[in-house]
Amino acid sequence: DTAVSQTPKYLVTQMGNDKSIKCEQNLGHDTMYWYKQDSKKFLKIMFSYNNKELIINETVPNRFSPKSPDKAHLNLHINSLELGDSAVYFCASSPDNSGGASDFGPGTRLTVT
Amino acid sequence: QKEVEQNSGPLSVPEGAIASLNCTYSDRGSQSFFWYRQYSGKSPELIMSIYSNGDKEDGRFTAQLNKASQYVSLLIRDSQPSDSATYLCAVDSGGYQKVTFGIGTKLQVIP
Numbered sequence: 001d002t003a004v005s006q007t008p009k010y011l012v013t014q015m016g017n018d019k020s021i022k023c024e025q026n027l028g029h030d031t032m033y034w035y036k037q038d039s040k041k042f043l044k045i046m047f048s049y050n051n052k053e054l055i056i057n058e059t060v061p062n063r064f065s066p067k068s069p070d071k072a073h074l075n076l077h078i079n080s081l082e083l084g085d086s087a088v089y090f091c092a093s094s095p096d097n098s099g100g101a102s103d104f105g106p107g108t109r110l111t112v113t
Numbered sequence: 114q115k116e117v118e119q120n121s122g123p124l125s126v127p128e129g130a131i132a133s134l135n136c137t138y139s140d141r142g143s144q145s146f147f148w149y150r151q152y153s154g155k156s157p158e159l160i161m162s163i164y165s166n167g168d169k170e171d172g173r174f175t176a177q178l179n180k181a182s183q184y185v186s187l188l189i190r191d192s193q194p195s196d197s198a199t200y201l202c203a204v205d206s207g208g209y210q211k212v213t214f215g216i217g218t219k220l221q222v223i224p
Contacts, residue, residue, distance in 0.1 A: 040216075041199065041216070041217060042214070042216055043157065043201060043214040043217075044214065045211065045212060045213075048211075056211055058211075090156055090157070098145055098162070098205075099145045099147075099205045099211065099212045100145060100147040100159060100162050100203060100205075100212060101157075101159070101212075102159045103159075104156035104157050104158070105156060106155075106156055107156050
């Protein structure tokens, strides 16, 4: 049974489009995260939510909007996609707010053409 | 700018040897330190977390923390080819859940 799941796994789209990535965790964790890993493999936190409340909102363009309908779900919507948004996006979760995500989803590889 | 620095490698060690992975950080206020393993094309996996100065052991892995020197390391004993991966150091910076990652060190264990 998958602990942290993301859909879709691959996303290819054109510049200017709007897309969403969905994430669900069945671990009962309180905290969920979105990370971006760029082409140089550098991993950077974008957002974190604790019990549906936004805790961290890094310097991410406001074209990116996270939404947490409940503790088990954290979705990411991206408006007006740009070439530089191409990356792998990881959803993750942790049981507490220590800062270190304990479980990662499989990632969504976003390619903007 | 809070920084976490790692040598990107690759670090090559023979099978059975001890692999030593190092990480330095710039924020003296950091309290939480994490090591992740990431196989090529896969998602990161949390290996170890450490919060106090000294050593913390878990199986073949030992994390070492020296806050005075702003240095955290990961030792892998009896390295196996299956340990070949990129190891990411992550450090709490700015408090509450804000973790900064290093670029990662690529480890190659040679059979």
